[in-house]
Amino acid sequence: MNRSKLLLILIIAVIVGIFLGFDGHKLLTLENLQSHQASIGQWIDQNLALAVGGYAAIYVVVTALSLPGATIMTLAGGAFFGNLYGLAAVSIASTIGASLAFLVARFLMRDTLRRRYGETVAKMDRGIEKDGAFYLATLRLVPVFPFFLINLAMGLTAMKLRTYALVSWIAMLPGTFVYVNAGTQLGQIQSTGDIVSAELLLSFALLGLFPLIARFVVGFIRRRKLYAGWQKPGHFDYNLLVIGGGSAGLVSAYIAAAVKARVALIEKHKMGGDCLNTGCVPSKALIRSARAADTLRHANRYGLESVPVKGSFKNIMNRVRDVIAKVEPHDSPERYRALGVDCIAGEAGFVSPWELEVRHNDGRTERLTARSIVVATGGKPAVPPIPGLNDMQPLTSDNLWELQDQPERLLVLGGGPIGSELAHAFARLGSKVTQVEMGERLLAKEDVDVSELILKQFQADGVDVRLKHAAVEFRTEEGEKVAWCEHEGERVRIPFDQVLVAVGRTANTAGLNLKRIGIDTLPNGTVPVEEDMSLRYPNVFACGDVAGPYQFTHAAAHQAWYAAVNGLFGQFKRFKVDYRVMPWVTFTSPEVARVGLSEAEARAQGMAYEVTRYGLDDLDRAIAESEDHGFIKVLTPPGKDKILGAVVVGSHAGEILAEFTLAMKHGLGLNKILGTIHPYPTWNESAKYAAGEWKRAHAPEGILKLLEKLHGWRRGKGGNRPLKHKEVTTG
Ligand SMILES: Cc1cc2nc3c(=O)[nH]c(=O)nc-3n(C[C@H](O)[C@H](O)[C@H](O)COP(=O)(O)OP(=O)(O)OC[C@H]3O[C@@H](n4cnc5c(N)ncnc54)[C@H](O)[C@@H]3O)c2cc1C
Numbered sequence: 026m027n028r029s030k031l032l033l034i035l036i037i038a039v040i041v042g043i044f045l046g047f048d049g050h051k052l053l054t055l056e057n058l059q060s061h062q063a064s065i066g067q068w069i070d071q072n073l074a075l076a077v078g079g080y081a082a083i084y085v086v087v088t089a090l091s092l093p094g095a096t097i098m099t100l101a102g103g104a105f106f107g108n109l110y111g112l113a114a115v116s117i118a119s120t121i122g123a124s125l126a127f128l129v130a131r132f133l134m135r136d137t138l139r140r141r142y143g144e145t146v147a148k149m150d151r152g153i154e155k156d157g158a159f160y161l162a163t164l165r166l167v168p169v170f171p172f173f174l175i176n177l178a179m180g181l182t183a184m185k186l187r188t189y190a191l192v193s194w195i196a197m198l199p200g201t202f203v204y205v206n207a208g209t210q211l212g213q214i215q216s217t218g219d220i221v222s223a224e225l226l227l228s229f230a231l232l233g234l235f236p237l238i239a240r241f242v243v244g245f246i247r248r249r250k251l252y253a254g255w256q257k258p259g260h261f262d263y264n265l266l267v268i269g270g271g272s273a274g275l276v277s278a279y280i281a282a283a284v285k286a287r288v289a290l291i292e293k294h295k296m297g298g299d300c301l302n303t304g305c306v307p308s309k310a311l312i313r314s315a316r317a318a319d320t321l322r323h324a325n326r327y328g329l330e331s332v333p334v335k336g337s338f339k340n341i342m343n344r345v346r347d348v349i350a351k352v353e354p355h356d357s358p359e360r361y362r363a364l365g366v367d368c369i370a371g372e373a374g375f376v377s378p379w380e381l382e383v384r385h386n387d388g389r390t391e392r393l394t395a396r397s398i399v400v401a402t403g404g405k406p407a408v409p410p411i412p413g414l415n416d417m418q419p420l421t422s423d424n425l426w427e428l429q430d431q432p433e434r435l436l437v438l439g440g441g442p443i444g445s446e447l448a449h450a451f452a453r454l455g456s457k458v459t460q461v462e463m464g465e466r467l468l469a470k471e472d473v474d475v476s477e478l479i480l481k482q483f484q485a486d487g488v489d490v491r492l493k494h495a496a497v498e499f500r501t502e503e504g505e506k507v508a509w510c511e512h513e514g515e516r517v518r519i520p521f522d523q524v525l526v527a528v529g530r531t532a533n534t535a536g537l538n539l540k541r542i543g544i545d546t547l548p549n550g551t552v553p554v555e556e557d558m559s560l561r562y563p564n565v566f567a568c569g570d571v572a573g574p575y576q577f578t579h580a581a582a583h584q585a586w587y588a589a590v591n592g593l594f595g596q597f598k599r600f601k602v603d604y605r606v607m608p609w610v611t612f613t614s615p616e617v618a619r620v621g622l623s624e625a626e627a628r629a630q631g632m633a634y635e636v637t638r639y640g641l642d643d644l645d646r647a648i649a650e651s652e653d654h655g656f657i658k659v660l661t662p663p664g665k666d667k668i669l670g671a672v673v674v675g676s677h678a679g680e681i682l683a684e685f686t687l688a689m690k691h692g693l694g695l696n697k698i699l700g701t702i703h704p705y706p707t708w709n710e711s712a713k714y715a716a717g718e719w720k721r722a723h724a725p726e727g728i729l730k731l732l733e734k735l736h737g738w739r740r741g742k743g744g745n746r747p748l749k750h751k752e753v754t755t756g
Pocket of ligand 1 (some may be wrong): 268269270271272273274291292293294295296297298299300301303304305306308371372373374401402403404422443533535536537568569570571575576577578579580581612
């Protein structure tokens with residue numbers, strides 16, 4: 026604990042000590058107040074200014090330090106200053122005191138709580154940011170909640186002091202008035218319990234409902250205002266209209282059809298979207314071929330003769346297209362029609378929050394209405410406005426798959442997951458790859474140790490990684506394509522044959538007419554969704570890459586569930602999207618798989634954590650396959666069996682991660698993984714060994730020492746002495 030906190034605690038302890046030492050708690054009683062009312066009143070008449078100031082100061086101290094006696098002080102306010110001045114003095118002093126108590130609690134406790142319970146505190150903060158004022162008003166209006174507890178509890182949240190003070194002041198007024206008014210009749214009060222009758226408590230409870238009713242009314246008015254100017258159709262063609270037939274749109278439509286809603290899916294290009302046609306599927310097919318090439322090139326690792334890999338690019342790309350064709354039926358219009366979805370080939374844009382205009386691919390245009398609409402239009406590769414780049418006919422993940430000839434020298438812009446996966450694959454297939462990244466490391470969202478391991482592997486596989494290089498210009502110099510980069514104040518020249526741009530993705534919102542229904546995109550191009558995936562209007566939703574923040578197929582599918590269910594049943598119950606356990610994998614070799622917090626994120630959130638590491642070089646299966654490199658890293662709170670995050674870097678990392686993901690999702694700790702039988706020799710045994718490392722580090726040393734002694738004692742006399750080996754001569 027730092028010195029200023031200690032000093033504050035000391036000051037509080039001294040004031041409380043003085044208060045109790047001088048029997049402050051015994052002085053502030055109803056009997057005392059009644060018996061001294063006349064004499065105190067006389068003194069106040071002669072020293073009004075001093076009396077008001079002193080009274081307010083004592084009131085502030087009593088409430089700020091949560092000392093007993095606030096009720097008596099309030100009665101005194103009425104008794105000595107009357108209804109109006111008493112109410113003014115009490116309400117101002119109590120608000121100042123409550124705000125000080127709130128600040129003290131925040132200063133002393135909030136950091137510690139955030140460190141220990143970062144996730145819970147962050148969740149609480151989100152709730153407070155949204156509805157904190159309503160909660161506080163309810164708590165203040167119902168006098169059964171002790172005020173000092175409210176001060177302390179709210180201080181631990183992220184509520185702004187201004188909001189706290191203002192809401193407290195307003196919401197405490199009714200209660201304060203009742204007590205101040207009672208104070209004006211001090212002589213007739215037998216006990217403080219008389220002041221609030223059962224009827225009065227009931228009226229306060231009803232008053233406490235007021236903020237909730239107000240919230241409902243505000244919500245209702247806000248919705249009315251949102252929809253003002255739009256003519257709601259008398260009936261709808263569909264229950265749900267879905268724009269976009271990628272991962273997010275397909276899942277939304279699937280769910281709607283499964284619960285027998287009438288649903289249409291509008292796709293302007295190819296069903297399956299990016300994942301099937303230009304993303305996950307082709308990239309993983311290419312990566313598999315690259316891995317096979319690497320195995321052939323290094324066949325000597327397995328006791329075979331190494332084979333140089335060349336000249337198969339056309340076949341490889343044909344295989345990639347074959348793989349897409351094989352997966353295609355899963356996402357085909359035929360399959361979805363059979364499931365009950367109307368599949369429409371066309372482009373859709375908004376006419377109103379319930380109506381879309383669909384420009385069919387065959388040239389027709391029609392308007393369709395639905396009670397709810399889901400926007401699932403995905404994203405596309407961003408091409409930065411670097412001078413000369415467009416003249417280089419850059420490759421992106423969109424057009425890469427039509428490539429016929431293998432680039433001899435490939436320049437990859439971007440060190441994120443997509444750039445890294447493709448750079449590595451092309452290098453393993455035999456291209457001379459230069460990978461340029463503006464930042465200090467590859468895969469910057471992962472921890473430094475992860476980036477370092479990947480960098481080493483890339484370099485070993487011949488990728489020329491240029492970190493801290495910013496491409497600033499592209500030119501053709503003497504018939505050769507050249508990228509100029511800025512690197513630590515110098516200009517660096519990089520010649521290449523083809524450039525692949527993988528520097529991020531932008532959301533597809535053009536043509537949707539979002540502006541027409543008053544929806545603006547965020548600065549990063551995605552649309553602003555609420556926790557229920559709704560988009561400005563409670564009946565318009567977005568999911569997948571167009572909504573962010575994750576750009577994964579499984580994230581799109583996860584969000585799609587919320588969009589579809591809230592779209593169909595939101596009038597009865599709305600579900601808030603839950604991102605707590607979101608895994609992802611980058612399919613480099615070795616793979617990088619992560620779920621939950623990284624070390625850097627835990628540090629940034631001020632969370633205390635421990636790291637448990639297990640090296641895959643120790644795993645029998647990895648050794649048997651000559652793939653004994655990489656590690657598992659698990660983050661847990663100090664001394665607690667709870668997984669905060671896990672990263673696996675190695676072969677089959679994506680599969681190994683599944684065990685940690687399941688454990689996190691269902692609140693299972695490392696003890697449970699350790700106690701589970703894992704078949705030998707499997708890659709997943711590594712999860713168990715990582716759990717074993719954690720267990721070893723948390724072995725109960727004291728008990729083990731006692732056990733050692735017990736075993737010595739059980740060996741008999743002298744059992745705890747060091748063992749002397751006795752040689753036996755034979756023959
Ligand atoms: C190279 C690469 C590799 C990837 N690898 C992985 C991976 O291994 N694992 C993973 O989880 N994710 C991966 N991703 C990300 C993944 O592909 C996306 O997160 C996922 O496809 C998003 O799905 P979506 O439905 O939001 O969008 P999309 O799949 O882009 O679908 C949107 C659809 O909407 C259509 N559309 C757009 N506008 C309109 C309109 N106005 N009217 C009608 N239709 C419209 C588009 O034509 C498109 O078909 C990868 C991405 C890339 C580029």
